[in-house]
Amino acid sequence: MRLISSYYASSRVIFKAIPMIGLELAPLSDDERLHEDKLRSEITSVIAARGGWISFADFMNLALYAPGLGYYAAGAYKLGIGGDFTTAPELSPVFGRCIATQCEQILSAVGGGEILEIGAGTGALAVDILEELNRARCLPTAYRILEPSPELRVRQQQRLLALDASLRNRVSWLDSLPTDTFSGVILANEVLDALPVECFQVTKENVESLGVIATSNGFAWAPKPANAALAAAVTALAATRGVNFFDGYRSELCLSLEPWLAAVLKSLERGVALFVDYGLSREHYYDDSHLGGTLACYHRQRQHHDPFVNLGLQDITAWVDFTRVADAAVAIGLTIEGYTTQANFLLGLGFDEHLTALGETLTQSDRMRLIRSAARLVMPHEMGETFKCMALGRDYSSALRGFSVRDFTASL
Numbered sequence: 001m002r003l004i005s006s007y008y009a010s011s012r013v014i015f016k017a018i019p020m021i022g023l024e025l026a027p028l029s030d031d032e033r034l035h036e037d038k039l040r041s042e043i044t045s046v047i048a049a050r051g052g053w054i055s056f057a058d059f060m061n062l063a064l065y066a067p068g069l070g071y072y073a074a075g076a077y078k079l080g081i082g083g084d085f086t087t088a089p090e091l092s093p094v095f096g097r098c099i100a101t102q103c104e105q106i107l108s109a110v111g112g113g114e115i116l117e118i119g120a121g122t123g124a125l126a127v128d129i130l131e132e133l134n135r136a137r138c139l140p141t142a143y144r145i146l147e148p149s150p151e152l153r154v155r156q157q158q159r160l161l162a163l164d165a166s167l168r169n170r171v172s173w174l175d176s177l178p179t180d181t182f183s184g185v186i187l188a189n190e191v192l193d194a195l196p197v198e199c200f201q202v203t204k205e206n207v208e209s210l211g212v213i214a215t216s217n218g219f220a221w222a223p224k225p226a227n228a229a230l231a232a233a234v235t236a237l238a239a240t241r242g243v244n245f246f247d248g249y250r251s252e253l254c255l256s257l258e259p260w261l262a263a264v265l266k267s268l269e270r271g272v273a274l275f276v277d278y279g280l281s282r283e284h285y286y287d288d289s290h291l292g293g294t295l296a297c298y299h300r301q302r303q304h305h306d307p308f309v310n311l312g313l314q315d316i317t318a319w320v321d322f323t324r325v326a327d328a329a330v331a332i333g334l335t336i337e338g339y340t341t342q343a344n345f346l347l348g349l350g351f352d353e354h355l356t357a358l359g360e361t362l363t364q365s366d367r368m369r370l371i372r373s374a375a376r377l378v379m380p381h382e383m384g385e386t387f388k389c390m391a392l393g394r395d396y397s398s399a400l401r402g403f404s405v406r407d408f409t410a411s412l
């Protein structure tokens, strides 16, 4: 029997404190089994070609992005009702309105510019932002979306049909990161958590990379001495204040974060990049309460911890080490403009006012429904504390409103 969390995740908040009990995985259709089998044989071939072992980051990369088969490269229905998980923009339009208020401040400060959204999901955030910026008379000159998933790109295009043509015509899709530079805002909500991570284990003698082998019963974890890059990265983590890796400590880290961030931020000439995701400062990420790491999988609104099942049909994620994000950004010349919880961020951006405005034309019962779902964005035991927001600036100097309630940059 596979171990599955008893928590049926309706948002992507991972409650690791909830005990794991034996629950069956959601059953797969014949087509899904066929899809799984194809991806399994592709990954098995890669493992064989590399001498019988691949790193977990390589496995995660194939499971999420293998052309035509990976979770984000194929057709599985991902977000929302009937999908695998729900995100903040899906939960309530208040989220998008607050982000728009932050964009308005940035666009005004840099004298106008563009918005680049990375990983736009169903397009809900784009719609809410454009409508709010239109009301505020502060539209971006262009709203570009970088979306690797063909399924989500189609859903975005359909969702954006709800917009007036004067707004919709500002939106375009990129197949890869922009090659030009622009002033304005880069947005990425729940994207960093999809970047492939290396899993490691610290032993008395050395650092091991927890990789993947193919067995007659499917894929399995297999340790191997870490290569120089992973060993150096884990050694650097171990030197962090408050981090105490003891024999058997297991976790993960994202070696692809630095090159990914550098590629993304290269296009920002002037303005701010906003990253929202579940994560922690390094000191807390690697404390005793997160022993075992934060890897989680999402399939049909269930959260579990087995990346070797539902191949190509489930999301695989890890929390974000925001200290790593900050260090990577500073190393390439950006400044940390703020780091706080999602609750503080949204409250600083007029969460209450936006909620009141949204409820004005609703019936009493619809207003109560609106308030209940919006509350999940800020409640500490839901998304309010687990999710963090980090702003990285280039040639940018105005204090951002989203960090006016509380800024935890000093804790990074």
Ligand SMILES: C[S@@+](CC[C@H](N)C(=O)[O-])C[C@H]1O[C@@H](n2cnc3c(N)ncnc32)[C@H](O)[C@@H]1O
Binding pocket: 072, 079, 087, 088, 089, 090, 118, 119, 120, 121, 122, 125, 146, 147, 148, 149, 152, 188, 189, 190, 191, 194, 195
């Ligand atoms: C969890 S969804 C979040 C979607 C949306 N931002 C939201 O909040 O509803 C992750 C999004 O990031 C995209 N994505 C995943 N990996 C990516 C990558 N390496 N680069 C850019 N986008 C990526 C996915 O296709 C998807 O749109």
